[in-house]
Amino acid sequence: MLTRRKFVVALAASAAIVLSAAPFEANAATPTIEIIALPHAPVQTALKPVRDFLAGLGGKVKVIELDAESRAGAKRINALGLKGHIPILLLINGSDQFKRPDGGAVRFRDFPAGPGQKLGTNGLWSVADFKAAVNAALGNAAH
Secondary structure, three states: OOOHHHHHHHHHHHHHHHHHHOOHHHHOOOOEEEEEEOOOOOHHHHHHHHHHHHHHOHHHOEEEEEEOOOHHHHHHHHHOOOOOOOOEEEEEOOEOEEEOOOOOEEEOEOOEOOOOOOOOOOOOEOHHHHHHHHHHHHOOOOO
């Protein structure tokens, strides 16, 4: 007769065999990207290159978008201990921080730096920084 203990041991052994036979990618965690932003221009215009990049990754990342003015968006921002006017907040696996290969660090808050940004909206991070951070989370070299 098969006891409960023997059944649990057999089930665990079967699961271990199945999991070890699965390809590594299937076991790797999918990075989660959170875009918390105001729902109007110039914010939406500034986020277009970020969204285009993420769309090009297909299903390699999970993207969650929250309106910063909504109850859920405000709650998420507050949960991170942030206060004040934050038009854009990008989180990769729950963090807005990224250490560049050159040793510098950036935070994906407010507007990205770069040409085409309106006066007063040029930030301290670039879309290239964001791409590098996402690629690092995916385990890829800069892309």
